[in-house]
Amino acid sequence: MSTTLHRDTLAQLSPKLAELSQQVLFDDIWQRPQLSPRERSLITLAALTALGRTAQIPWHIDYARQNGVTDEEIAEAFTHLAFYAGWPAAVSALACLAEEKR
Known part of the structure; x- marks a missing residue:
């Protein structure tokens, strides 16, 4: 059975990956105006x-x-x-x- 990770569980398992996901992916890439x-x-x-x-x-x-x-x-x-x-x-x-x- 697989578990879906969300921000909280990801942060518990890998704080650095959660931080990078937030800062790079969601605060940068997802905010770019081209799309x-x-x-x-x-x-x-x-x-x-x-x-x-x-x-x-x-x-x-x-x-x-x-x-x-x-x-x-x-x-x-x-x-x-x-x-x-x-x-x-x-x-x-x-x-x-x-x-x-x-």
Whole structure:
């Protein structure tokens, strides 16, 4: 059984990785004006799906919602990815969305 790490649990296990994630990834990369947070969320969900990183997908589904992406848009992105990332990857990502809706 895998555990999804979030900021608090990541900080407990690896304070430096949590610090770098916050400072570099979220306070710098996610704030760059060339892409909106909404676009970054869709790109991130696509990359995680294509790479099979399903443990990270639930957190990013929630973050995408905070960034204005609807569940319907997330489902459509995963459906679209079935043809580029593979059917199993898309179905696994959709399973994460279904789990998050419960």
